[in-house]
Amino acid sequence: MSATKKSHPYFEYDSVKIWIAGAKYPVDATNTQESTLELLEKFCVAQGKNPDELVQSCLRTTSAGDLTISAKARREIDASIDSFVTENGYSGHQAIMLGNQIREFLIHNGVFMQGKVSFRN
């Protein structure tokens, strides 16, 4: 199982390790992790960034030298997530759920954001 878990190259990124640890996926959810990582990978490729760079792109350094969340970048990435899932053919509950999975990666890396709520009929 651990061999499978390590199969996706994204497991090597610090930001992905933080995410997996923070989200506390159960051990038997390796397939879920893999599919979620594939989703993240597609999004990262679309953004032209690796996972660590994706997190960094949501941050900026203030004039005082502090690292902070960039409101503008966060807004843009949030919109990009919505566009990404739509462009990949998802709609309704699935689109919201998958978009929120990408947000989950950013959230566990300290980028506070909220997605939409899905009301599945």
Next chain:
Amino acid sequence: MEFKRVVGTRRSVRWLKPWRQVEREKIQVMLEAANRASRSMNADYPRALVVNRDQVSSEIRESLRNPTTSVELDLAPTYIFWYFDLGYVDGVQDRLKELVDQHALSPSHGWSHAYVDSFLWPQVLKPIADNMMALMFMGATETGIAICNSLNAAVDQGLGTCLHAFTAPEKVKQAFGVPDTWIPVWLQLVGYPLEEPEAGGQRPRRPLNKLFFEGNCDTPWEEDLEVTESLKQDGMIQAPGPFSYREEEVRMLSQMFGLPR
């Protein structure tokens, strides 16, 4: 619910049943509680605009979203936009004299119509009315007290509620005809709790001796442990989290709505 238990049970509830509307009479109770709150000068500071979520256009709902408040806007069936009216000083002279006539403000404490008309108004209240910083400070402070009553009234009726940052005030103003003199304070979201009543447990607070003092500011307030124990019995002090089930509860609720784990 007993008062002490209401105070102890109140906490920000962020998981609400989106499918269950809040009865109008319960909202009225909340508004009346706000209207009965302490208010300096007996002035009418607070204004509230109550809106049903499903009557809010998608454009306005989208504009209300921000990175820190989005989920709750979808879950809460009732929105209460709280403001204060900058014109709250208008009529204060008459309201204070009403209190004199009612003997709530009496000569025993120095009050008279003459004092209100000749001194209080020109020397104290009028200068406040002309001082924007004082107007804003008092308006926000006094409206906050009213909102606190509204929060507790919601809890008393078994509702869940939480205050949120007030975004897009200009769009709300246009959509609902909010007067120019109303200054936004908080958006109160209301609904029936979807989570356990503990809602993750009572929020951690620092002990009284870290916050309050007696006699002078070098002498921390010392708790009477018997009183503390009785407050635990009465529900004002409740068990803090985390509870063993809480993480799983949040996980299941997240799954229900397709939200991040």
